[in-house]
Amino acid sequence: MIQYTQTAVSTRHTSIVYQNLFFLNFSEFDLHPDLLDGIDALNYTTATPIQEQAIPIILAGKDLIGIAQTGTGKTAAFILPIIDKILDSNEANYTQALVIVPTRELAVQIDKVIQAYSYFTGVSSAAIYGGSDGKAFAQEKTALTGGADILIATPGRLLSHMNLGYVDFKRLRFLVLDEADRMLDMGFMPAINSIIGTLNPNRQNLLFSATMPPGVMKLTKNILDNPEMIKIALSKPAEGVSQSVYMVNDHQKIDLIARLLSGQEGKRILIFGSTKTSVSTLYHKLRSRKMNVAQISSDLEQDQRNQVMLDYRNRNIDILIATDVLSRGIDIDGIDLVINFDVPRDPEDYVHRIGRTARAGEKGLAVTLVSPKDQPRFVKIEKLIDKKIERMPLPDGMRETQPTSTNNSRDQRPKQQQRSPRSGDPQPRPPRSEQQPRLPRTATTEGGAAKPEGEQNRNRNRRRKPRNKSGESGAVKS
Numbered sequence: 001m002i003q004y005t006q007t008a009v010s011t012r013h014t015s016i017v018y019q020n021l022f023f024l025n026f027s028e029f030d031l032h033p034d035l036l037d038g039i040d041a042l043n044y045t046t047a048t049p050i051q052e053q054a055i056p057i058i059l060a061g062k063d064l065i066g067i068a069q070t071g072t073g074k075t076a077a078f079i080l081p082i083i084d085k086i087l088d089s090n091e092a093n094y095t096q097a098l099v100i101v102p103t104r105e106l107a108v109q110i111d112k113v114i115q116a117y118s119y120f121t122g123v124s125s126a127a128i129y130g131g132s133d134g135k136a137f138a139q140e141k142t143a144l145t146g147g148a149d150i151l152i153a154t155p156g157r158l159l160s161h162m163n164l165g166y167v168d169f170k171r172l173r174f175l176v177l178d179e180a181d182r183m184l185d186m187g188f189m190p191a192i193n194s195i196i197g198t199l200n201p202n203r204q205n206l207l208f209s210a211t212m213p214p215g216v217m218k219l220t221k222n223i224l225d226n227p228e229m230i231k232i233a234l235s236k237p238a239e240g241v242s243q244s245v246y247m248v249n250d251h252q253k254i255d256l257i258a259r260l261l262s263g264q265e266g267k268r269i270l271i272f273g274s275t276k277t278s279v280s281t282l283y284h285k286l287r288s289r290k291m292n293v294a295q296i297s298s299d300l301e302q303d304q305r306n307q308v309m310l311d312y313r314n315r316n317i318d319i320l321i322a323t324d325v326l327s328r329g330i331d332i333d334g335i336d337l338v339i340n341f342d343v344p345r346d347p348e349d350y351v352h353r354i355g356r357t358a359r360a361g362e363k364g365l366a367v368t369l370v371s372p373k374d375q376p377r378f379v380k381i382e383k384l385i386d387k388k389i390e391r392m393p394l395p396d397g398m399r400e401t402q403p404t405s406t407n408n409s410r411d412q413r414p415k416q417q418q419r420s421p422r423s424g425d426p427q428p429r430p431p432r433s434e435q436q437p438r439l440p441r442t443a444t445t446e447g448g449a450a451k452p453e454g455e456q457n458r459n460r461n462r463r464r465k466p467r468n469k470s471g472e473s474g475a476v477k478s
Contacts, residue, residue, distance in 0.1 A: 024052050029059070031080065032087040037120040039080075048073035053230045055081050058206065063227035065220055066208040069351065072232055075113050075178075078206050079150075082174050083114070083123050086149050089173075093147040097174035098199070100153055100192060102182040103325050104129040104302060105309075107152045110178070114150055128153035128161065131302035141166065155183065155191035162198065172200045175223075180209040180216045189215060196223055210348055236385055237351060237366070240358035244392045244439070245368045245378065252398055253341060253369050254285045259395055260339065260367065260439065261291060261319065267336040268312075271321045272353050274342050279321050282341060286319065293319040324349055333359050337439075338366045343374035347384040365439055367392075392439075 024047050026039050047055065050072045057064050058081035068074045082097050089096070101107050104127075111127040118125070126143035128151055143151065144167050151158075161167050175196070177183070183192065205224045209216050220227065237243065248256055261269065273279040276297045283295035294317045296308045311317045313332055324344065335357045344350050350368075357364025368389070370378045382388055 026080075029055050029080075031084045032121070034121040035080065035083055035087065035117065038117045041119065042116055048077075050074050050230070050232050051077040051080070053232075054078065057228055057230070058082070058204070059084065061204055063205045063224040064207070065212075065224065065227050065229040066206070066232075067210070067212060067230065068208060068232040069210050069348075069355075074208050075110055076117070078176050078178075078208065079110070079114055079117060082150065082176075083118050083121060085173070086123055087121055092149075094171050095144070095147055095149065095151050095169065096172065097150040097176065098153065098169065098172055099150065099176040099178060100155055100158070100183070100195070101178045102154065102186055102188065104131060104154060104305070105325060106179065107154055108306075109331055110152045114152075123150065124148045125150040125152065127151075128157050129302070130154060130157040130160075131298075131300075131305070133301075133303070136302070155188040155195065159191045159194060162195065167198075169199045172203050175199060175203050175205050177205075177207045177209075177219075180207050180219065181211045181213055184213060184215045184219075189219070192219075210352075237354050238358040238364075240363040241354055241366050242364070243354065243366045243368075243387075243389045245370055245389045246392050246394060247375075248369050248371060248394065248398070250371045250373075252394075253371070254282060256369065256394070256398065257282065257339060257341065258286065258289055261286070264337065265292075265318065267318065268315065268332075268334055269319045269337045269339065270335050270356055271319065271339045271341055272344070273321060273323060274344060276323060278341055279323055283321050286321075291319060292317055293321065295321045296325075297323045298325060324353070332356070334362070335359075336364055338364065340366070340368040343368060343370055343377040343381070345377065347377070347381045350381045351385065367439065 025045055026047060027036060029047075031039075050066060050068045051074075054064060054066055054074070054077040058078060066074060066077065068077075078099075086096050099110060101110065107127040107129045111125050114123070114125040126140065126148040128140045128143070140157075140161065144161055158167075177192070183189065205227070207216075207220055207224065207227075246256060257271070271282065273282060276299055279295050279297050280299075283293060286293045294308050294311065296305055300308070308317070308320070312320045321341075338354050338357045340350070340353060344353060354366035357366060368378070
């Protein structure tokens, strides 16, 4: 039995904070043998905290609010029990689960996860998203009318299909809203409300979000029935991420990045920009310097985006420049360096961005360029992660920016009132000799683990096999 501690009850929601949990083997959830075969084939044995907490609640048929970050395993937390319940129903030819997500990348990623887990089950899925051609639209229509078991859809694209009159969700059993806060930020709530109004009212509702802004809280009150709430604490950056920051003016950023990338050939590098304009500008500047670089943003057609991601995954591209659309949707291991061309507007997006490196216990670097106007945002990031990030010196010839201050009356005096240097005053520090900016290094401790510098001294065949309640078939071996 899972042990947990209940905290204060808020309005209709029972808030549950799980602490000091032991990790369960997937076989202990009494999942369908075919589903366990898929989990075992992927070499997964133990559940993550969000999976350990959410799966029993979903299997019990309760509505759920899950406050959890990307990278915690939350996709499997709702997909596994949904597949299990679909297998138990032994029904076909209609859509039983709808997962609504904010981006195409996330829709594709979840669809691939479902295909992997359900490989031995016969459960089908399809991703519905915009930006593709007429042929893809026709294929999506086939999935919608043919009754794919699980649909993963972006709100706008799904609503386009629904407005044509051939979509029927009156028998839908499960609704999942994933990354609800991001969908709120992107203005999808009117579309989501329109979709929800057409669904089977007797369904199970699951909502996952990294944060709970008022708009998301309002949504939960409108669509969820006496839900339980699970909170997973904000994931701090992985210990393997060596973080650093350069204080730099906006006009210096491209030159600094070019210097940072010098000598990094062959490494997998991901650069985030907050706007499509900054991504495009940086892409063309680096490409003009003969760097192996590509860009990705919502301006690209879906086929182009897919090709860019395939090239990046296969290491045909060294450097990928992207907007925050990829900060939660990219699932590629082996990224060596993440660079924030600018400071993200939301401090939690910083955690998502740099979380693309140092995955699965590996090591990685994360560098952020902070201009004077971005310094207040960066202060919020350091407060969020409870860490002072190492400031790196700029290379020779690049003037450093100073932290903004409102208390230095001397700096606020008119220029003509500043006294002139005197003969006895200390002389200015000579220019630094290094020609390239320094990236933080990693060193190896006695145990062999790397440690950041500065811390070294510290088809569907529907005849499915029946569930074996004795647990003798399909159990994951520990």
